[in-house]
Amino acid sequence: MYRRRTSKLLKISTNEEDLEPEEKMNNNIDTTENVENVVLEEHDVVKPPSICSRIICKMTYLLSISKVYLVWILIHYGMSHCYVKFCTPPSVYGLIISPLLSSAPHCKAMRWAIYTGANTIESMWVIIGTWICAKMVNAL
Incomplete structure (x- = not known):
């Protein structure tokens, strides 16, 4: 049985008896390097997304996350x-x-909105700082 994986064909054995001992250790997968007559059709080739589409995708994701914070x-x-x-x-x-x-109700409501908004904005900066630090640590 053969399965296509990034322009290489992989042979997958289904029986334990067909395998040699070193193949059993390789998780039943044997890479066949010399494959002839491989036909790549147009739908088999996956084009990487362009830089602009990746930027737009990330900006859309960022905007969807930041809507709550922008409202606050x-x-x-x-x-x-x-x-x-x-x-x-x-x-x-x-x-x-x-x-x-x-002590008027409208002033109490405004004080609550100011206080809660300030706490939310402070939490936003803590989350952003933590995310940046995590990215820096993972880059090392």
Whole structure:
């Protein structure tokens, strides 16, 4: 029985009796080097993907992963500006009213979004740093 594997044909034995002792040690696979009349058809040749398609594929994967973090960054940024505008107005009136506004539900919700967004962004940087360190260690 023969099986095609990257332009070489491999002979696979199905019976233990047909094998010599050194072939048994090689996991029942014997590479046949001198193969004649091998016909490679167009569908047998696999072309490697181009550089552009690999970059686009990796960028699409990166974008799909980073959507959650981008949303948290936008929430953190937006809520920080809204908190200043609605909960701590920059005036004498804002100074007087800020103790009352700090316990208002909308200010509590904005504080929660700011705090949770900051923790998520911090976790994102830890994950990115860990991934970069793992890539560097694996490259060594």
